[in-house]
Amino acid sequence: MVKCCGLVSETNIPVPLKNISVDLQVQDHIVSVSSSLQYVNEELSPLEAVFVFPLPADAAVCHFSAKIGEQEIVAEVQDRQSAKDQYDDAVSSGQQAFLLEESEESSDVFRLSVGCLSPGQKATVTIIYVMELAVQADHALRFCLPAVLNPRYTPAGSGGGIVSEVSSVSAVPYSLSLGVHVRSSNPVSKLESNCRLDPVEFLNSDHTHATVSLSPGHMFDKDVEVFVYYENTHQPTAVVEAGVATAPPGSLMADPVLMISLYPEFPEEVMSSLVSQGEFVFVIDRSGSMDCMMHHGEGAQMRIQSAKDTLLLLLKSLPMGCYFNIYGFGSHFESFFPQSVVYSQDTMEEAVKRVQQMGANMGGTEILEPLKHIYSQPCFPDHPRQLFIFTDGEVCNTKQVLDLVKSNVFSHRCFSFGIGEGASSALISGMAREGSGHAQFITGADRMQPKVMQSLRFALQPAVDNISVTWTLPDGVSVETLSPPIRVLFRGQRAIIYAQLKGQSSGSCEGAVMMKYNLKNQPVTNQINFTLKPAQDTGLAVHRLAVRSVIGRLEQEERAGGADVEEIKRKMVELSIQAGVSCVHTAFIGINKNNRETVKGPLLQRRVPTQRQSYLFGMPAMGRMARSCAARVLGSPPMFMSCAPMMMPQAQMMKCSATPPIPFYSSMIECDEISQPEEAEPQQDPLLQLITLQKAAGFWELGASLAHVIGKAEDQVTNQKPDKVDGSVWATVLALIWLNGFKKDDQVEWQFMAMKAVSWIHSQKVGTLSQCVCAGNLLLDCQVSEDMLGI
Known part of the structure; x- marks a missing residue:
């Protein structure tokens, strides 16, 4: 039997999150994510709900609103302390208020406070953020909607802040609806997910506009990943976004901002070395x-x-x-x-x-x-x-x-x-x-x-270094690069450059940016031409991502210390408020000032519970002590923290670092020991066995262990060895044939081992390799050529 001290209402009903609805608007390699959380206060007393959830670290949170009945409250970005003071004042006076703040310790953790919900009252909270999509090995762009926020370990003597408020409780079933809309300058070749999707619908003939939805009934019990594949993936792109007419002249938000995306395709002959x-x-x-x-x-x-x-x-x-x-x-x-x-x-x-x-x-x-x-x-x-x-x-x-x-x-x-x-x-x-x-x-x-x-x-691989960026712009136009310098670029990585365009051109509307770098001591140039005419319907996403980049750099300067810390903080707050993008020194605050009836009675605080893993803290519940592990979160923004009045305060618990987190959680859990049947010894993967047998220089030794891995008797392997061939050469050729014949799909895992093996064989100056390969194919019933082996 397992008991978890979770945060539930006085009637043992958890604060209910009814549904999570997420809409993704993908434009090339940028996505705008709108997440709506619908919940209701089913208790008999007024309620304050507090929950912690994950967001991608580089996301720019740009909108926060709440709808209660027909009344919508759109939050504003303000100085963090001022926003918290306003929230506290509003809640203490019985007004409805909403506060969204970023963790000071980690930029991927946020806390949302919803104050003064009357009994029976429904509320929908909407959070919008924009972010760049990461490139995968197969050129896909990946979006991840986190369903899990792990408890963050806090060393002794440090205050964990928001991240220390994360823990897990009992299972709560939240459902998720998710829609994806893709618009691109390149055709969309396919959309995939780790979860079940409805059929993809293309909305135009050239396949540059597509939509797809998560199949109905999905329970948000794991991270949701969406992969977008484009044709012509290495084609560079440039987008100029117009500024805001009402922003202060000369500010980042007033001027146009340029976003350059470079995804170089490196020569195969260079990168294979x-x-x-x-x-x-x-x-x-x-x-x-x-x-x-x-x-x-x-x-x-x-x-x-x-x-x-x-x-x-x-x-x-x-x-x-x-x-x-x-x-x-x-x-x-x-x-x-x-x-x-x-x-x-x-x-x-x-x-x-x-x-x-x-x-x-x-x-x-x-x-x-x-x-x-x-x-x-x-x-x-x-x-x-x-x-x-x-x-x-x-x-x-x-x-x-x-x-x-x-x-x-x-x-x-x-x-x-x-x-x-x-x-x-x-x-x-x-x-x-x-x-x-x-x-x-x-x-x-x-x-x-x-x-x-x-x-x-x-x-x-050879390092791509000595990277430089130069601009060619019309007279009257200058550029200020907002992104940090690009030091190293790998094959399969995208380089994003944000730049503020200042001034006005009286003639040409064309510009160019050139990236130069060295690849294996050879100079390489990538150039893209662009128009200064702003793109349509970008919704300030480029500006906000640029602001997030600048704020991130200012944060690092602030933590480095120095005489200008207060000035750096002032710049961050000013940028954050102008762009409507949160940072560590600001917060979103919304107060329902039109609510004529203030909430009466004592205010209950509830931390929305999260779903517990089926493996209790990473170990089977029966017969094992609990261990700290991932708290199951429900929503992206659905990851919520939980605690209980009878527990030690979470922040205090997480500071106890002399021992691992086990005592924190075992104090919350009662486990009755239940005997378990002995588990059978798992069979080791043959590939892993073969890996274990290889020597550092790259060869294998002939013997019973190798014969067992390739599924033959030792005498079979020994008797089939060609005359005058060293046993290790024969064994190594057999291992290479087995890898190519039976583990071809796993080649990415063993390719370096095989390269070492081939190099070692060459060093032995064997004159009968063709005979070895033929004999090995015959023994293993394969058809692997010398070219396939690389020898």
Whole structure:
């Protein structure tokens, strides 16, 4: 039996969110998201509802309104403290009020307070935000509607603020309706989702306008991902958006703003070459939440086990002679070696043994200290440092972490991986952005290994550097670039540039921007021409995203300190209010001033409960102690916090960092031990077994273990070996044939191992390779050519 102390009403009925309705308006690679939350106060007393929810880290929240009956209250952006004071005054006097504020610790967490709902009163809250869509490996643009907000671990001595108010409670069934409308300058080739969609409807003959909806009856029990595919994906785009006539002259909102999108297509012959040098540092989250399942479908692994399997693959894929190290972190951290070591058979074997012993047993999630330690280590000449960070993203000091990564950007590149639903987009995307790397999110039934190996390919590819941007504009027009400099650009990454256009042209209405960079010491140029004539129906999305970019840069300057902190804050508040975009120093405030009847009676505070995972805090409810894990959220804005009057205050609980978060949650849960049947030993994946057997130099040894993996008896494998062929050469050829013949679909995972194997075979100067390949095909009943093997 499991009891969860959740926040319910006095009649044991949770504060009900009836429905979530989301509308996506996609214009090329920008999306405007309108989320409406419908709920009702079913209690007999006036109510204040408070809930916390996730939004994408780089989203610009630009609209907040509430509708009660026929009365609509549109909120305004104001100074944060002033907005909170107005809200408190309104609620204490019985007026209806609404407050939306961003977390000071992490830009992907918001809190919404809805004050003074009368008994039986219905309300609909609408939040609108705009954001850029991330590019995936297959060129799709990805939108994610988060359904999960993980509890954020708060180190001792730090105030968690809004992020510490997140926890999980009992299951509450919310339904979701979602519509997607796409308009593009390029034809839409397809729309896909991880959830069931109705058939796509194209609204014109050239397929540049399409719409699709989530199939009815969807319960918001997991993140919803939507993928948009365009034809001509590498075609650059430019959009000029007109300013606001009523904005102060010369301000960002008054002038036109230009958005340039460049998605370079790099030559295959250049990008297929891989470097063999580097220092590879793998940083693995080993906090208690890594004992959660990767997803809730059939065959799901624990997060820590998937990370261990991925580490094994990475260790086998590294080039000989590079440097490497592995860190594990939780409430403390440890490293496999005092400093990075040369990659060899001995160091690899030692690392593999220690990886196999790793567990999610290091308490809370404190990533700042291991990063400080890593950055304090001297770099190796001619071996650029590549940092791979794996975490489910449950930290509260996100902005401190990002500042640290940014301050060390010239000594390393950072590749980050968000594991499981609810990983902080602010942390994962931010570390990659500030570290000039690449971010990946592993959600649902995604396999971690392909995405990680894609990032390893990026790390091993020649760096695109010395990036410069030059403008060609008519006389009388000048440009101020609003985006931060682009330091590194990978294959498959999009470069977005925002610029404010100042002045007026008396002649030409054409301009151009040229991006130059070096790729493998070769100069490359991308140029796009554009018209200064503003586009139609952009709805200030470009201005607001530009403002969000500027505010983000000002936030970092503010945290860096100095004499101009107050001036920086003033600029942020001014920009935020002018653009109607929230920031850390502002908030949306709406008060129903037309309500003639003030609410009477004591005001009850309710924190809207969230859905609990079917695995209680990541472990089966029967027979295991509870562990901290993802709180199931219902809505994007549906992720809501919960607490109960009988509990210790959440912020106080989250400060207790001497031990992992387990005591916080076990104090809320009573579990009766129930015996479980012994589970059968799971069969190991043959591919994983083959990976384990490969030596650091790239070859396999002939023996019973290899024969078992490829499904043959040892004597069969030995007897079929061609005469005068070394056993390791024969074994390596067999392994390559088996990979190409039986695991072709997983090639992205084993391609680097195969490249090492082929390189090793070439070093052996074997004269009978054709005979080996023929014999191997005969033994394994395959038809793999030497060209397919690369030998």
